[in-house]
Amino acid sequence: MSTEPPFADPEAEEGESAAAQARAGLRVRLGALFGRDDPVLGVLVASTLVATLGRGLSMSLTVLYLAIVAELTPGEIAIASTIAAIGGICASYAGGWLADRVSARRLMVVLVIVDAFALCAYVFVGDLVLAIVVGLIVFTAGSGAHTAQAAIIARAFAGPTRIHARAVLRTVTNIGIAIGSGGAAVVLVLDTPEAYRTAFVVAGVLSLGSAFVLARLPARVDAGYGRSAEAESLAPVRGRNPWRDPRYLAFAGLSAIFGIQFTVLDYGVPLWIEHETEAPRVMVSVLFILNTVIVTAFTVMLSRGTENPRKAGRVFGIAGVLMGGACAVYGLAAGAPLWVAIVALLIGGVAHAFAEVLSQGAGWGLAFELADPASAGAYQGLVGMGFGVLSAVGPPLLAITVLSLGLVGWIILGAMFLLSALGVLLIGRLAARTWSPA
Template identity: 50%
Template sequence: MSPTSPTDTSTTPDTGATPAVEASAREARPSLVARLLASVSDPVLRILVGATLISRIGRGVFLTVTVLYFTLIVGLPPGEVAIVLAAASAAGVVASFAGGALADRFSAKKLIIAFTAIEGAALIAYVFAGDFVTALVIAVICGFFEQGANSARSAIIARAFEGESRVHARAVLRTVTNVSIAAGSGLGALALALGTAEAYRGLIVGAGVLYLLGLFQLVRLPSRVDAPARPTVAEVVTATGSVDASATAEAIAAERRDWRRHSPWRDPRYLALTVLSAVFGMQFGVGELGVPLWIQRETAAPEVLIAVLLVLNCIIVVVFQVPASRGTHDLRVAGRVSAIAAWLMAGACLVYAAAAGLPVWFAVAVLVIAAIAHAFAEVLSQAGGWGLSFELADPVRAGTYQGVFGMGYSIGALASPLVVNATAITHGFAGWAVLAAIFLASGLGTWWIARRAALAAPAA
């Protein structure tokens, strides 16, 4: 150690000031609990967090028992179960857009309350499903109103927050969602362990009740989360100062034309962003379908590793989603994290593929490395996508824009099992390489859109 090193206390007189300053700094530094409370200081975010915390526990319960409930209790063959789940996803595609569009014309608060109430009641109705048709109808209702509520929630976030706080709110809610679903999955395991029809039905009823309990939080949302009311005929007459019928009709028609000009369907940049985000969103299908089948069929790793990797993914999302989302309201930052996510996901696909044929523990290590890269790609892609979906949207029709963006994700979720099966599962390493190229192209395409938008922003 150098004689003049600042850590050499033998040459520095002890005045007692430094320990006092350090102690004061320690006292001033907020605790973990204080930081968590500060992150949800906004009243709207606190309400959404409370509702999400309660209802998503119910969602975790239901996700855990769904397939086995349909097969073991209702008695549906696997093919009919697949049709039921696909129909629910297809209904969600339509509802994603419809929910956002309705949130621009009606009260987003009333919509999310109504949609959540119907979804909770539909979940409880599953206990009466005794055949394929009944299960199909209930699943379509659940899928439709779940995605409709999600779009209404996105519209609420778009209006209640600005800039970085909007992305922060999405990150906090996603973190809470993961924690709640993990807790609900633990409760769902009770039904799996008991294996009785009563246990399954009891937990499904409990899941629906939790959704309904979340309504006690949602009714507290303030009116500022709703879209500004569109002008009525009387207001148009007052504004134009004329009672002439033709002039009034022309004014109303002009207002409607202006409304249509703000449509996301007339915004090619936003539509391109939606398509690229939907393509990258197929990474969820890789984790839910591709990785489990790859481990079971092509690697020497034990099947229990599937659960371990799911838990690892959940932990990374919970710990890193909020920090990774900071600053992504800036178009350049959002583009940069989307590019990083693209390279990470492409690399994860190739590393997953490399696990085939390796000795057990070597395969386990390789799969864990791939899963870590995959989880961070998920976290960063979500952060970048949220920032761009808010900042590139027209605020006049925030709900419709968020509905279109959500619809893209729903389509990606619907297509991902088919794409993953047609590539990685069917063609092995070559298929994984195709997936890697798809994710790289979509992520870098998102980066290009963000870069162009950032360059155009000063001129605008």
């Protein structure tokens, strides 16, 4: 006897089957995109997502916690933040240097565990000294772990797969921070000391969870993998010192200058909207959301092919043009009618977001391809150190340009971005003459 329903619709069944196949195909594509079939990328994606959930939660609350719960003054918070940032700058290079000499995966696990306990330690902060100590540990451990991760990526992947891995991790980072920031909103609504302290404990637990995930990384991500201890002792692999590589120093400096674009969005644009335009304050949130959506949606796509130095240089040049244009458009919002200011800010925000996507993808390609593979950690640490230094320089630079000179200041800033990008373009073209695909 047939078990088929008496009124089965063959066309409906075919439609359901096609939909099921489409869903399965989407799952396969997403799984491949986020490293389900790669043991290294899969571990890094999972650990990054868990860690950035906590990072989004703690980042959004740290300053308010220090001000409201720890009762520090704005000046004391600035002192603690500056000292922590200096520690992070030093740890960027130190983490990479160590990753070339000891197990990068074990180093990263240890640093993430230290970061986890330091985040939990915020619940004990009630004065300036503890704020400095805890903040310094958090920034130092986080910066060192980030550089160790870059060294792992440099060794575990090659060519386009390396850029793809970095782009995927950047996308996952944005997603995790966005979700974590949403959790911070709940804490802000509750607005109690207990809610703030609970948030830091949760962030610490998430960071600790990411360390357990990282422990699953295979040994091949470490420097010297495959060489016997005897061979390593007789002829240790020590690559070139990045401080003696003029081309890489020039690239690191120029890309760090361009990295001030992040300070523009975090610091310059909010103050510009508040003091110089007719646009409502909500535009600050709108621009942040717009930036997050564009970076999340286009980073993987637009970073393809940037392992080729010539293409990477060209892409960085395009980013310079977009960033220069974004600065000019931001400047035009001052004194303009409400609707003109809003449109100008939106156009500037879109150009700025795509400049970020393109410059990051191109920067990853050059940072990896121009580096000596035997000193991958030190080279990536130098790049991270440059970004840290310019992050500290960014706010005063914006204060003496855009916030003091208005449109003229924006034009000066835009010219700086354009010139630094053209410098990277030239480095990419020169490097392409001797480059060969991995």
